[in-house]
Amino acid sequence: MTIALKNTVSRLATAAAVVLGLSAPAWAATEIEWWDFLAGGDGVRMKALIQEFNAEHPDINIKGTTLEWGLPFYTKVRTSVAVGEGPDIMTYHLSRLPLALEEGTLSPITAEDLETAGISSGDFFEASIAAASDADGQLMAVPFDIHAIVMYYNRTALEGTEWLGDDGNLTNLDSVEDMTALLTWAKGQGYSDPLSFQSEGGGGTWRVFYTLLSQQGGEMLTDGEVLAGDNFDKAVKAISIMADWRAAGLIPEQASYEASVALFSGKKSVLHMNGVWEVPTFKDSTEADTLGFDWFANEIPQLLEQPATWADSHAFAIPANPEMSAEQRAAVMTVIGWMEKHSLAWAGAGHIPAYKPTVDSDDYAALQPNATYASLAEHASFDPRSKIAGVASPIYNAVDTLIAPAVHGFLSPEEAAQQMKDELSSMLN
Template sequence: MTSSDRQFSRRRLLSGAAALAGGSLLLGCAPGARDSGTELNYWHLMTGGDGIVMAGLVDAVNGLNAGFRAEQTVLAWGPPYYTKLAMASAGGRAPDLAIMHASRIAGYAPGGLLEPWDLDLLAEFGVRESDFPPLVWQKGLYDGKLYSVALDTHPFVLYYNTEHATKAGVTDAIATMDSPEAFTEVATKLQKVTGKHGLSYGYLGDPSQMWRLFYTFYRQTGAELKLVPGTKAEVDEAAAVKALEFVQSLLNDTIATRSGDGGTAVSEFLHGESGLLFGGVWELPVLKDSKMAFDAMPIPTLFGQQAAYADSHTFVLPRQSKTDPDRRRYTYQLVAEILKRSVKWAGAGHIPAYQPVVKSPEYLELKPQSNYVGIPAYVNYDPDVWFSGAGSDFTSYFAENVQNVYLGSGDPAAGFDGFVQRLNKLLDRPQPV
């Protein structure tokens, strides 16, 4: 059996196992003869364009012939991935390395499903705390130990059609919007140019989209959302109502459609039927491929304080029943080498977490990526609690109470209160680990 045949058979086997588990799974290694060194198992959830870039980074590191070879296992995003990773960690049969969203660390580190990173060994390979934005590094800490090393920050941002902005005479105004009224004025002027909408924002069927925009504006008021198990949620209802009322005002079927989903929003923006788009940086490759004239920037500070929703892809060490020192050392080297090459990862829109890359001329020349490079300094992650984070039901709890507000038929105060009541019930439960 040839090397390619072995890889194909392994891919078939893993795909079948994933189907039984309710998720799809692919293997992302390039064909060709394997090196004779140690094979490291690396799990992640990067698909599409992200998956291609990640495969290229891994291939580049494998090409160093450093005594190891990383083999990628790619699982379906969301619950299938996190469930399988938790089961593998609980059984002590986890991969050498895995990707985990920073927002999920609070649900995994306390239960012993992850192992902390050795800071001295990281430093030996050129990875230190000083190489990361403080808020990004701190998000990986639990009980004083580092449980995740960030690859990136991927925030929610504002895209705008530069040709429409010129026609509407709002190019300078877009750069200086500092209040809800200023934003509404710009969006209204753009709507007159497009003849359809001033803003594209899709949320139907996507609770995460609803949460990202709300949490950005909520935090811009200076309000916090503190969730501590065993206690009531600490929230600022007035700030929440203010944020929800503003979102509701935008979704008036003139500035933005009241009933759009994510795909509709991106399509509308791509076809020039709006001038602004609220979306994640992960939309950037599609927008660039379209060749349309656009730019991107942080969501403007409309409520007084810089704030932006974001998450991070991070590297974690899933718990294993037995740890081989040589394999572990190679795993640290793999992470360090990927971080040092992460300017390629920036091509997918993400902001590299490793600051030597962000400060490099190669990254600073990337547009519009370098326009929003400052967001990690004031990034807002999901609250640190076991039931929050990417791929969890946390945002579904928000959507089931607040979607009618977005649709224009719900009361902001009542919707937010329903969400808080759901949070309080969860905070009364012990962490299920």
């Protein structure tokens, strides 16, 4: 059913309620078509939020649909919006925003919209608002979280070492050399793969590479040019750091995502670089008493010139639809405002709420390790703003075919960086 038709049905239902003297809310509820790509624990939490919203708002009913994550979701959005059959609201990765801007699939979020939602742009972390805006500063989506990689670590293993502070947090990791020293020590203690992450390619390798590049102040794209100027050398350095760790047996050979998590859980790794979304996994294992050690998570240590961590955001976006009524849009913004103000429940999935009042609350301060690594939100490094970047993008593919092989010794770091530069540059022309 198109949005225009849904609005017509809603108005007719309201008129019928008046004529027949029936209860208005049951007839006049504004129906909101919702699409997301959230599975697993994220999906469970979002469905619970939708259910709670619907229970509190008899005048608005969210009808949720979960679609396949990644490229299939964004392809569905593009084709549906093109024929006027898109949803009223959808979740959206901010790393995909540049492509959405090129395709014209999103409706700008105005100051009036934010007022309807009872929120303002100043309520959000600056990095997330920048990622949610176009080149002119026009807000195109409303950030819901900041999700980044963090450093999980085995507190039990590090007890009594120079790398665990009295407060239980990682310390004395101020350089690549410091990190290598810790990993070398762990290798000597019998940890077969001291630092685990998804090393076979894909998202895991990209996130580590991009963090190391960003900590040098490096940029993948500068004024439309790939690895311009000294960014090339910074990319080579980032790849070299990972390749050196692999050559010394300090990171796993070709570890899949699931295998990298298992290495940490199985006490084969003392450190684990992965997304905040794995916090529930380790919490559940602790509660079930199946982990066998005390763990925690901190922001990725600053090993190079500046603090920086790869990050992305789930956001709420409104598909471009000139037929959307003012009533429908107001209902959508009501949904967005309510979700932001209830984002503490979303933080349970490990994500850092983009809505600062939640992060500043006493309830969030009690949520650990989330509250400890929330500091990364101040210098989150989002994917390059380009149609070739973001979730399920050509840049991720280049990691699979070039960076990961270089980490494992099949290409030199210089060869990988040059081939990546050439391949991605051809896509921008």
